[in-house]
Amino acid sequence: xxxxxxxxxxxxxxxxxxxxxxxxxxxxxxxxxxxxxxxxxxxxxxxxxxxxxxxxxxxxxxxxxxxxxxxxxxxxxxxxxxxxxxxxxxxxxxxxxxxxxxxxxxxxxxxxxxxxxxxxxxxxxxxxxxxxxxxxxxxxxxxxxxxxxxxxxxxxxxxxxxxxxxxxxxxxxxxxxxxxxxxxxxxxxxxxxxxxxxxxxxxxxxxxxxxxxxxxxxxxxxxxxxxxxxxxxxxxxxxxxxxxxxxxxxxxxxxxxxxxxxxxxxxxxxxxxxxxxxxxxxxxxxxxxxxxxxxxxxxxxxxxxxxxxxxxxxxxxxxxxxxxxxxxxxxxxxxxxxxxxxxxxxxxxxxxxxxxxxxxxxxxxxxxxxxxxxxxxxxxxxxxxxxxxxxxxxxxxxxxxxxxxxxxxxxxxxxxxxxxxxxxxxxxxxxxxxxxxxxxxxxxxxxxxxxxxxxxxxxxxxxxxxxxxxxxxxxxxxxxxxxxxxxxxxxxxxxxxxxxxxxxxxxxxxxxxxxxxxxxxxxxxxxxxxxxxxxxxxxxxxxxxxxxxxxxxxxxxxxxxxxxxxxxxxxxxx
Amino acid sequence: xxxxxxxxxxxxxxxxxxxxxxxxxxxxxxxxxxxxxxxxxxxxxxxxxxxxxxxxxxxxxxxxxxxxxxxxxxxxxxxxxxxxxxxxxxxxxxxxxxxxxxxxxxxxxxxxx
Numbered sequence: 068x069x070x071x072x073x074x075x076x077x078x079x080x081x082x083x084x085x086x087x088x089x090x091x092x093x094x095x096x097x098x099x100x101x102x103x104x105x106x107x108x109x110x111x112x113x114x115x116x117x118x119x120x121x122x123x124x125x126x127x128x129x130x131x132x133x134x135x136x137x138x139x140x141x142x143x144x145x146x147x148x149x150x151x152x153x154x155x156x157x158x159x160x161x162x163x164x165x166x167x168x169x170x171x172x173x174x175x176x177x178x179x180x181x182x183x184x185x186x187x188x189x190x191x192x193x194x195x196x197x198x199x200x201x202x203x204x205x206x207x208x209x210x211x212x213x214x215x216x217x218x219x220x221x222x223x224x225x226x227x228x229x230x231x232x233x234x235x236x237x238x239x240x241x242x243x244x245x246x247x248x249x250x251x252x253x254x255x256x257x258x259x260x261x262x263x264x265x266x267x268x269x270x271x272x273x274x275x276x277x278x279x280x281x282x283x284x285x286x287x288x289x290x291x292x293x294x295x296x297x298x299x300x301x302x303x304x305x306x307x308x309x310x311x312x313x314x315x316x317x318x319x320x321x322x323x324x325x326x327x328x329x330x331x332x333x334x335x336x337x338x339x340x341x342x343x344x345x346x347x348x349x350x351x352x353x354x355x356x357x358x359x360x361x362x363x364x365x366x367x368x369x370x371x372x373x374x375x376x377x378x379x380x381x382x383x384x385x386x387x388x389x390x391x392x393x394x395x396x397x398x399x400x401x402x403x404x405x406x407x408x409x410x411x412x413x414x415x416x417x418x419x420x421x422x423x424x425x426x427x428x429x430x431x432x433x434x435x436x437x438x439x440x441x442x443x444x445x446x447x448x449x450x451x452x453x454x455x456x457x458x459x460x461x462x463x464x465x466x467x468x469x470x471x472x473x474x475x476x477x478x479x480x481x482x483x484x485x486x487x488x489x490x491x492x493x494x495x496x497x498x499x500x501x502x503x504x505x506x507x508x509x510x511x512x513x514x515x516x517x518x519x520x521x522x523x524x525x526x527x528x529x530x531x532x533x534x535x536x537x538x539x540x541x542x543x544x545x546x547x548x549x550x551x552x553x554x555x556x557x558x559x560x561x562x563x564x565x566x567x568x569x570x571x572x573x574x575x576x577x578x579x580x581x582x583x584x585x586x587x588x589x590x591x592x593x594x595x596x597x598x599x600x601x602x603x604x605x606x607x608x609x610x611x612x613x614x615x616x617x618x619x620x621x622x623x624x625x626x627x628x629x630x631x632x633x634x635x636x637x638x639x640x641x
Numbered sequence: 642x643x644x645x646x647x648x649x650x651x652x653x654x655x656x657x658x659x660x661x662x663x664x665x666x667x668x669x670x671x672x673x674x675x676x677x678x679x680x681x682x683x684x685x686x687x688x689x690x691x692x693x694x695x696x697x698x699x700x701x702x703x704x705x706x707x708x709x710x711x712x713x714x715x716x717x718x719x720x721x722x723x724x725x726x727x728x729x730x731x732x733x734x735x736x737x738x739x740x741x742x743x744x745x746x747x748x749x750x751x752x753x754x
Contacts, residue, residue, distance in 0.1 A: 319695035324709050325670050326696035339707040424673035446679020492642040
């Protein structure tokens, strides 16, 4: 990003680098003898160039696209599984490219790090250059000011020295940084032999003025802020975490790894870093539009919770709504989903109650919360029992098929298929509570059995009973902590501010030279702006020239030599 | 499922070390009482268990031993210090080794008393 940098010598003169950061006369890699060091230098210059930085920025944006198009391991592992089953040929290929975990993929990290290096490689030298250019004075006034893009000239009765003094005062009042001829030259004895044709008095009465350093400050701010955004994002990746928890109404969970369903810690986060809060879902209400074309669309969600920030602490209550998270101890708790958890009571062949509680069911894509789930009863004797079921909140029989016509539980029904045998839970890895392995089980009921709340299903051969006792609602909560979020916002705003500053502020110079001509003293004013797309400098220069002229006129009318300049003027060699 | 896999080991070792003054306590995390009782019945677990549906016990231990998941076995010595921790399914040799260190009695001595 070096297209608008201040060159070491003079930003207005010829050494302005081209867009690739190459200086005129600097050979490219095609040059004759090009050693390893030259290649490295060339590669570094390429990397830190504006073009490459923009390409990298574009690639970063492009690389994020699959993250929103494809399900991601970090946020939607079930979606990834589903993608694998629905696209068996394509999915392994995409997985190989890391497209299911874009932000953890090596190629994404590569883009990220290259962009970071590019920015650092651009910003660091630029900072030094800006610091340098803030200290260097404007160049001496050119001899012929009429050659400059903007110029003016007029005569005055003041002496050249007086005219220069007045001009310096005016320009200084406008916030210009000034440069005047060296005092040593001024004090040069008249009799001393002049070098060359001798600059003499002719050369001594000029003022160089420069303004618009804020442009570079803005530019630098933009780059630094961009760097800050990258650092903030990295901060979030290292010290942040994401977690999910499905919480049934009337139950609570503690923010520990066992209390969470999924926990995705940042690289430098462990479960011990989780804030020790506990949340209870007291009540969840969802309301839906009941008529019109929008019928069944959600109207509002409201999860009433109580929580303690740490064990034994005071209990607070709050409401979670969509986009209205709870902030507790640096973490944010978002309401991201909801569903139904039918309640069952299961007795086994020996008449023992082996299951009594709510089992969350997951709604599919069909809408209206037609939800699926399983009830696993490993404690049933003599054989383990399992049920796979569908919960229908507002059930309607359409040609023998059970459909849900409304998302609210207006007519809740469950449909169950019962199994007995071995659930495969006594060994092997952790199982999902939403899936059942029926390989070691036999189906007890030929067709799905429909139950309304309070109804029971007697299993054949006295294997037990299952009762659909009612339902609860559940919410899924996302718990996130991103320490980089606020810094990223601040840096983003700073980047915007810097960009605006560098667009609005122009770097410009004004020179005034007073010389003794045939008609007395002639004042020449010249000016140039570095980038002046809007053309506003012409107006500024015209008004400045007019002001200088009237100031000279006023000084001439007063007939008194101007006093010492009000603002301090820096002289060369100071 | 790991916690069902280790249940009979725990029941056996608990019986073995009862006379040596080792008390076992089960913490039933994120479960219903009915299922938990069925679990202790199935595996013949005789030591007491408490139900902890909200992981409150885990939370209380976090500052001492961060418990990363279920099952976790913690051995606490007479002075109240954590003498050993096993994350995941505990095996007979693992548990008896820790208990032998704490009680000074190997598994065969413990039962012969």
